[in-house]
Amino acid sequence: MRTHSVIARVTLLLGLAVGVVASHAHDLQYSVAAGQAVVVKLFYVDNTPFTFEGYEVYREGEKLPYQVGRTDSQGRVSFLPDRPGKWRIKAISEDGHGLDFTLTTDAAAHIEGSDKPVYERYGRIVVGIAVILGLFGFLNLYMRRKKA
């Protein structure tokens, strides 16, 4: 009878110990480390940041995203590449704005290149207007020649 009582107590203690360990297995832990991230800022042509919109980051050739999330209050995407190479960034807002572009980083997360458009905002406007007027100029010449 006494032996049974001891076995029951030991079993109870073991059960409690296992329960405590199991409950700790679900505790979320954290660690802090300094790292060099790639930070990409997304913004509209009037410099309004692309804030709190969804984005996905892909390693080259992979279909499963390396990282997903939302841009921060400054319209930034930041990620820590785990290897050098090309990274595709896809950002989409619910109203159809967005970007889908690729950049290249080395192992230390330094940007080596990106497929960013050549012209910046004001340069774009001037160049675009010049191209449009130039095309209409050619059209005018064509019309005169046809008339002649």
Place this chain on the structure above:
Amino acid sequence: MHIPDGFIAPQMYLPLYGLAAGLWAYGARRVGRDLDEASLPWLASLTAASFALSFVALPLPGGTSAHVTGVGLLAVLFGPWHAFMAASMVFVIQALLFGDGGVTTLPLNALAMGFVGAISAYGVYRVTPERWRVIGVFLAGWIGLFLPALLIALALGAQPLIAHDAAGVPLYFPFGFAITLPALLIPHALLGIGEGALSVLGWRLVERLRVRYRND
């Protein structure tokens, strides 16, 4: 509202390219036939203005922004085909030179904002009685922005239905109609008021200048 590459599935953009190519070919013939040397500088100036206007983005509630297009004004002043071809020229330049709007999405941008925007604006302007011309121009500007927004919301919202993987995960644009329709229609219904007012201002200015230069 210029949709970038990667948002529209090939099942949609390939047929749209075919449709747009046909309309561009017909539009080029119409413009070649109807455009004269007197109206060409006006069309050139307003096409350039339309291009510049697309860079003026107005911030809207919800953190997004939208811009006017000037397509309604072009349609009222020059007719729908001239407006469609001028707007298409702007979209091609933006896509190829500046990366604003994708190459794969070019036909959707051109058909929605250029063709449907111009046809609807011109139609509203034409059915408005002569004595209400100003209201007609305003409504042309509004509808020329709002209707394309509706089409683009439908095209974007359809992407999860027409292109998804075996697990049902969207391959291109991920949001459905329930999100795209309010996200696009509410801002553009408001912005349309600005586009309408701008169309009236532009229309009055051009009409005044045309009379002045005709008298000179």
